[in-house]
Amino acid sequence: MTGRAVVIGAGIGGMLAAAALAPAVGDVVVVEPDALADGPHQRKGLPQGQHAHLLMAGGLDAMRSLLPGLDVRRYLLDAGAVEVSLASGLLARTPDGWFSRFRHDSHHLLTCTRALLDWAVRAAVLSRLSNVKIVQGKALGLVGTAQRVQGVRVATDAGEDLLRADLVVDAGGRGSRIVHWLADLGIDGIQEKVVDTGLTNATRIYRRPAVVTDWPLTLLQADPYRGEPGRSGMILPIEPDDGGERWMVSLAGTKGGEPPADPAGFLAYTFDALADPVIGELISHAEPLTDVVRTRGRMTRNVRRYFEQSAKWPEGLAVVGDALATFNPAYGQGMSVAAQQAVTLRDAFDRADVTTPGLARGIQRAVAEHVDGPWTTAVSQDVLYPFVTGAAPTVADRVAARYARRVAATATVSYPVARALWDVTGLRAGPARLMSPGTLLKVLLGPPAPLNTEIPLKPRERRTHRELRCVLQE
Template sequence: MSESPQRLPQVSRTSTRAVVVGGSLAGMLAAAAVRDHVDSVEIIEAHDLPDGPEARPGVPQAAHFHVLLSGGADAIDDLLPGAIAELLAVGANRVPMTTDMVLFSPEGWYRRWKRDSHYLIAASRDLTDSVVRRQVLKDPRIRVRPHTKVTALLGSSRRVTGVRLSAADGTESELTADLVVDASGKAARTPHWLAELGVPAPAEARIDSGMSYASRIYRAPVSTRNWPLISVQADPRSGEPGRAGGIVPIEDGRWHVSLMGTPGGQPSRDTAEFENYARTLRHPLVADLLAHAEPLTDVVMTHSTVNRRYYYERLKSWPEGLVALGDSVAAFNPVYGHGMSVAALGAVALRTRLSALGLGRGLSRAAQRAIAAPVELAWSLAVGQDIHYATTTGKNASPADRLLQRYVSRLSHTATGSYHVATAMTEVLTLQSPGTALLRPSVLTAALLGPLRPQLGGPTFTVGERRLLADAGIALPGLTS
């Protein structure tokens, strides 16, 4: 009788888990970034997540207009193929820059150059969140634990091994993880949690222009499909309080209108004063259009427009198993529209490092440094404007800052009459190219020569847009052909 073959012992494979702190847009994109590198993803969310395009608790900025720049939109489509097509299918607008923009910069009116490669997606924040959330949560590997807060990190200064949780009823528990991603937003407790583990506090920067927002949604008097985004920008060089405003065409035939002002020129919460304030901007176009629109909501105010950044990438000590992205790392003055796009680009950077390094040693520091790249670009764009307001606290404009501002102002002036420079600027402003793109020899030469066409005397609308305005009984003075 032959011996039965010896059975080798079975080696069980340990399941891997990622924990994402926060069910925000950044949290959802973080889950999408890590899902192919772990067996399961647990999203820890303090509130309920709505099923559709409804307001999510803890996102007060959703009441103000949001745009998704093409750098961020491309990143979301990379993480979630088909998400942007779905967003457009449910009512969002794709706005080519500056083709479908009526933009009054400090240097003058921009021409509506024919271009499709640089664009923004215009929609309510609630709609954008809902589409991304639906795409992410279709994956059975990803689940949400609502009404739960993370109260601490587990592990040591060398490695984070999970999180401590507190449920709505006060019950505490621990959840182990191979990777923890903090996407909890502006209220992130990561510096405090790191201190508890013995990690030194990161350097922090806070640059605050004191700008306030007042926002309201209107029923548009014209079709919003292919309708241009309207923007009247403030001029920080004037020495006067900065006043700005814009109209973003969003889903369901609505305009999302936000008015912004620095101390001494801030808008009011009073609904009766909303359109009066719009008339104090550098041009009356926004006020002239609102006079023919139907208000659908009250005015919502916010004073939270500070630029805040933690320099995690500079820390000499950073624990394995921990990554932070989105507003947890840096939050920007929302007037510049960078927040969602920086979060998306940060999530792509995390996925790229995971693909190269796996969950092994060196991942967290490499990912944190990669996430810092889009943060740095958006930070330089936002702070580079805000530090020039007289009311700004946190940093004064240095001689180098003022020299850079003069160059950027020269570029913007040139862009009003130069397709080449306008294209270079939108490459950077949409986070599709680094700031060094503005130092290319061809751009420097064009800036030296100045605009190739004369300045426009007023806003430009196409023949089709003029027809829509006429059909709605709207006559706007000072239009340029």
């Protein structure tokens, strides 16, 4: 193995890209401005890490494939992550009713703080792949020409440095300057699409109340069908700390329905703005461990850059993760898409090496394909909210939305349809899975049982819930 790859950014996308490249090149240098602690600590370069992050099954599958020999699921569970079965371990209220608690232990996702996930993935990559190293520094621009990128200019404590590379992978996240860096090389006119609902997330971590021994991930979904701002809320079990079990509570509202940042307003939103009071009833009794943190600026926009359509593309450059496309976080897709792109990056070296002409162009086209499905999932719903910018619903969107609503409503009481839906939302299948003949027929026939209007609690949860409501009424 010869050649060197430089990866910009040591987030999930960057570290998994490094894992993908390690078997194919002599050494992989990851450039990251943050000083990276050996532990699960929130850091400046990942402001989104203060908010809820779900790792979908498709993302976990990709991580497994990139870290052979490591049982990634077990490793993350041992680190403190919590596994949730969508079929039985989820309390989810859709616009048309609650999901049943099916008698199946299937379709899992992992929850934990983003800080834990980031640190665990970074530690796994660095400990298993000896030719990957991280250099502290900030990428300033590309070195090379419109025909070939040859390295990265980096600002370090010691001054400006030049890191030569046969392949540069930009995984610098949503703030990446790659479009400007390409323009500096003479490649401009990269098309960009932005669809923005003006979503704001407000998040606070709580100690789980002592009276609650166990509580499922609780999700009150936004309703895109009423022509009003979307308002949603979630209680997410995350890794415990020394004091015990913790919940991350995340509220979200599209423009006109934003959750407030003050503690009293945060709590009031759970009662006044959400479709069910259960989140408020639970957190009224929970000790807050942090302030309320809100997303700022344009963090939650859907942004897609069409690098793969550029007339010119240099050898030696690929763009992945949020630097390529970001999605409204309500759909929990970004990390899993970045992981799947890393698998594609690895596979590109099956019949090529870093010197193969056209390799970078081929990689860029292939990684962009992972954007299509998640982009459709996010944007086809987002266009329905009022005040959305960047797109307006077409007739086709409205037809698709009616079908999507019928899928979700049927899924709440039909396990086969729920499986199809979770395959898509879990990024194990593209949206076409919802149009397979079997699913299509079941959806057209409609819900096979009455929709669930009552929250589907198990007996012990019901007792806890009743107890908490009594205390609240006193």
